[in-house]
Amino acid sequence: MVNKYVASSGHALKVRGAHGFIDEVNEARRVVNEVDKILKTEYNGDGYVFHDNTSTSQSQNLRTLTNFHNSKNRRLDLSVHFNASASSSATGVEVLHYGGHTGIASKLSKAMAKALGITNRGQKVRKDLYVLKNTNRPALLLEVCFVSSKKDADAYKRNFDKLCHSIADFVADYLGYTKKKSSTTVATAGNTETFYKKGAQLGLYRVIKPCSTYSGVDFTQADKLQSLKVGTAFTVTDIVKFGNKYRFKLKNGEYVSAKRVYLEKV
Ligand SMILES: [Zn+2]
The missing domain is CATH 3.40.630.40 (Zn-dependent exopeptidases)
Known part of the structure; x- marks a missing residue:
């Protein structure tokens, strides 16, 4: 059916x-x-x-x-x-x-x-x-x-x-769908721990894994602006919550993922 x-x-x-x-x-x-x-x-x-x-x-x-x-x-x-x-x-x-x-x-x-x-x-x-x-x-x-x-x-x-x-x-x-018996809930709970969240330090951050900047917080392909290479440093002016994810707002107005794997505080 x-x-x-x-x-x-x-x-x-x-x-x-x-x-x-x-x-x-x-x-x-x-x-x-x-x-x-x-x-x-x-x-x-x-x-x-x-x-x-x-x-x-x-x-x-x-x-x-x-x-x-x-x-x-x-x-x-x-x-x-x-x-x-x-x-x-x-x-x-x-x-x-x-x-x-x-x-x-x-x-x-x-x-x-x-x-x-x-x-x-x-x-x-x-x-x-x-x-x-x-x-x-x-x-x-x-x-x-x-x-x-x-x-x-x-x-x-x-x-x-x-x-x-x-x-x-x-x-x-x-x-009549059923919930998958996966670790989804565990992963979701873990997700927020993988981000710099509101209250984290603002200021200079360095890229430790290649990532991209976007013009909006929802990171659609159409909003993609530039690719950041490892070692690039930029100034974070705000941390924005988007669903269960977090985004860094940069000084130039662009957004980048606030995932810890991508960035470290300088
Ligand atoms: Zn309508």
Whole structure:
């Protein structure tokens, strides 16, 4: 039996979504990628991820997203969005569906709200949304939180890992995936020990293993700036937490991994 999911990020690279304290398109991509990673590494899950990098109009974007979902054999569609409001006090998580999926939509919304520590706005039936209307259901559209709310954006940044795990756990439960009996939890716990963390000394560091700098903290291939050779020294001005990882912010504004294997304090 087909037991896969399709998860896509809302909107497109060239047809941007909402922007506020955080950017919808960028963050939706991060959430989709992280959830997919958890399902494939911590669970025996399998599925497809899609980000629209080509569309130049909203109608093209909606068709492109929907076509991708429908082109795959799967049992669950997830579309990840972030909400926005003119009112800066609007807050919370919502999960939208076309109808008939109140139970799972409620369950997911509740789990995400708990992970973020913000209001659970709950499930909502939406007949007007193209992706929900035109995909073979069940399809759930996640409105993670409000990009227009500083409180939501902060909660999201702080609880990114918890949030992605809450979504992955929901998908795993729904599709019947089981946790791998690996040392994942041990490795995760060990991970944070391998980084220089907040509170570590700032200032001059030297490269002890080749690594790269990036323009953003999520280290996508597109954000890659320069390769650092062993022996290169640079000034660290800040340590930034990203999920369960840490990044050094350099004096020139670029980011590099704060993993201890790459760098030593001079
Ligand atoms: Zn959206």
